[in-house]
Amino acid sequence: MWFSLWRSIDRFSLQYFKHVINELRRIKVVDQHNKELVVDLLQSIVEIVTYGDKQDPTIFECFMENQVLAEFVRVLKISTNSRIEATLLQYLSIMIQNLESEHAIYYCFSNDYINSIIVHQFDFNRGDLAQYYVSFLRAVSSKLNRDTLCLLVKVHGDAVVSFPLFCEALKFASHEEKMIQTAIRSLALSIYHVSDDTVYQYITSPPVSKYFSELVLSLREQCFHLDVLVHASKDTCTHKKRMQLLLQVDKIIDDMYYFKDILDVGESRLSGLVTENFLSLLVLPVLHPLLTLRQSNVTNLSAVTSLYLVSHLLQVIGGKGIINPVAGVILYPYMTSNIRDAIKGNKTEDKNLSNSFFELLNAMEETVDSHPEFEEENVSSPQDNVCTKRSGISAFIFSENQSLVLAALFLLLTLAESKDLDSLLLPIIGLNGMHEADENFFSRFMDQILKALLKIFASKAPFSVLIKWHTGWFLQKLLIVQGKRLDDCNLQLFKTSYEQSRQQLEKELDGCWFDHIPDTLRNEWTGCKTALEESCQRKDPFFILELAVAQQTTYDDDTTAYIAWQRMVDSVKIFMLHLQLKSYICRGSLLEDLLPNTMHGPAAGSGQTHASEVSSASFGSVVSLASGVPCRIAFSNAGIRDVYTIPVETGISGRLLLAEKHPFRGQCGVVLAMAPLAGLSPKIDDVHPTWLHLLIREFDPKFATDKKKGNHSNMSNHAADGRWTLGFQDAEACEAARLLILDETRKQRSNVESLLSPLLCNDFLEDVSNGDDE
DSSP states (O other): HHHHHSOOOTTHHHHHHHHHHHHTTTOOOOOOTTTTHHHHEEEEHHHHHHHHHHHOOOHHHHHHHHHHHHHHHHHHHHHHHHHHHHHHEEEEEEEEEEEEEHHHHHHGGGGGHHHHTSSSOTTTTSHHHHHHHHHHHHHHHHHHHHHHOOTTEETTTTEEOOOOHHHHHTTTTOOHHHHHHHHHHHHHHHHTTOOOHHHHHHHHHHHTHHHHHHHHHHHHHHHHHHHHHHHHHTOOHHHHHHHHHHHEEEEHHHHHHHHHHHTTTTTTHHHHHHEEEEEIIIIIIHHHHGOOOOOOOOOOOOOHHHHHHHHHHHHTTOOOOHHHHHHHHHGGGSSSSHHHHHHTTOOOOOTOOOOHHHHHHHHHOOOOOOOOSSOOOOOSSSOOEEEEEEOHHHHTTTOOHHHHHHHHHHHHHHTTTOTTTTTTTTTHHOOOOTTTTTTTTHHHHHHHHHHHHHHHHHSSSOOOOHHHHHHHHHHHHHHHHHHHHOHHHHHHHHHHHHHHHHHHHHHEEEEEEGHHHHHHHHHHHHHHHHHHHHHTTTSSSSHHHHHOOOOOOOTTTTTOHHHHHHHHHHHHHHHHHHHHHHHSSSSSOOHHHHHHHHSSSSOOSOOOOOHEEEEEHHHTEEOOOOOOEEEEEEEETTEEEEEEEEEETTTTTTEEHHHHHSOOOTTTTEEEEEEEEETTOEEOOSSSSTEEEEEEEOOOOHHHHSSSSSOOGGGGGGOOOOEEEEEEEEEHHHHHHHHHHHHHHHHHHHHHHHHHHHSSSHHHHHHHHHHHHH
16 A cells, blocks of 8 residues: 555556546636646646657547547636636647647547637737747648648538638737747648638638738838838938848848748639739839829839839749739830730730739729829930830939939849740840840830940949949840940940049059059959849849939048048949950950959069068067168157168058167167058158158958958948157158158059059050950
8 A cells, every 4th residue: 555655656647647637627717726736737638648649549539538628628718817828828739739640630620629729719918828829820730731621610511601720810910029920921821732722712702811902001011111211211321221221121022922922822813812912902003103203192102112122022923923014014105006905905815914914004004094193294215206105114214313224224124034024025125036126125225225324334423332333234234135336425435434433543543542452453353243243033122222322422521541441442343343344345355364464463573672571570570770760759558769660662562660779689670560651641740840740541451341241331430540750850861751651652552553554554445446346
């Protein structure tokens, strides 16, 4: 007897399981006094059932015979404590997720127990109960298949009349917590993938189908919010506001990918419903600014945001049902009369065009023709006498707003490169075979498009490098596909732009960062080449918004080393871009042969031989003082020191050494400070002719490049430029030191110029004309 009392209880035995079930049945109400006991009983049941599903079939038979799930439902009804509800849902989720046998899963979904729990009136305003509830729904959806799904729906005749799992889940579709939204979307996709006809009919019919229209309307609201951010950020594209734009864009793209996931299910009724809502509730409002230049309603999106959104939805969602309606609306003014008649009358025999395509186009025409807001704007094509009621996409391509030009071209190229573009529209916008089609948009307007791009290139306005680089990408793209050279007018524009970029880079040879130009050329060459070779389908159109909010780069006459460095890098980037484009404009260029010699070959020295210890000196090195000029300098942490100033040029590098006389070697000194020669700008003090002022670059380009590639970091984080003041015995010694520094700097600059001369010479520019004549 005593032995039996001390004997360990087997927690996973059938006998103990029956004991736990009986204990749970004795509970008549769940309150603060017995909640801990109830939690323990529920945990034990779930653990034993999970074990029995894998190890002991008799346990699960007992679970079924005793209708234990009914007890779970009963506990919910008699509970006055939300902690019990959350715990019960959590344990049920764990049990369902861990059940493996089809028999066990089938039983759990039978008898309407799961539906009873799903429709229980929980108070989601208390605690984090909503998270547990949604996790429970997600666990149930993870076990759905064609056999189990039918157990969770209520059917009248051949039609589903109730589907609690789906309908209750949709109540959390717009929950403020992102994790819950994601779980609901995953649950919905699980249901869509089961491929049950009756369920498809149920979810695509009112009132349940309202979910899809609400999804689209929610996405539309996010699009309008993005437009507000774009205009709020205009001319003040700080890092914080850029992050706000990115966060909003991420939300929009997430929603777009969810729509793509729904369409990828491939069920015709579901795809048709989603596409119809997408076109009528989102695409049409987004496209509205592209129909006319008149902004009739303050709620309209701006054109640049509209172009961005349409481009992104084509990239993310795509498909014939979206690509062709968008292309048809945008290109409608440029279609020939027979194609117009085919579309308006839906007479085409091409079955690949969806009905929504024709319906949308007809609706658009009726709106444009009948609405007083759309007064006739007889906009003539720059190439022919065709006049339309609206100028369409060409109004943006030939706009004075450079960001609109690039955004409109990106949209056109996205359409042109789409594999889903219908054969009816392919001759109008497609890049393949464009020369054979007289009505092709690019064939008709190519010279004007190139001219618009080259005008951006040749403009003297301080446009950002971002605009220049993207303009270059468009130019190269079109130069490749058009298969012909620039005409004389456009060629002259390019030569003008090229010369401006060359002159700007030559100016930097007089700047404080001329010694970094060769390295910057090498670093930027690969990046520029990669940027130009990106395809339209891989390119992130976020640049459209960046262009809209930061069209110009201004330096506000700031002379700090950091600003000067940014200006030098921008000049190099723009010049490298012109070099890249020249290789396409001038066939057979030797550009690839010139660059390795220019960027990798060391420049020859000036002929002066420096002692090896001077040319390779570092802090603490012992160097000769023979070429130094004695002076004094006051360091904040070391007081006044007697030093020698030693400027030294070594090829394209140069440094100013401050060396203190060695205590035991009279003709040698120990280096205690160094500064780059470039940027010193030695100047004698106006009041004290024995004082020589020097500017010291404190900004480290290597550190900044490694830390934030491709982004401008906050200027306030950069150290202020340093300043040295050297004191000499007399004014003659001060002037001699100044001239010595300038002479060594001139030698260093001359070496850099010699290295760059193959790229900067005028003869290189003439190759453009020669290549055009060949």
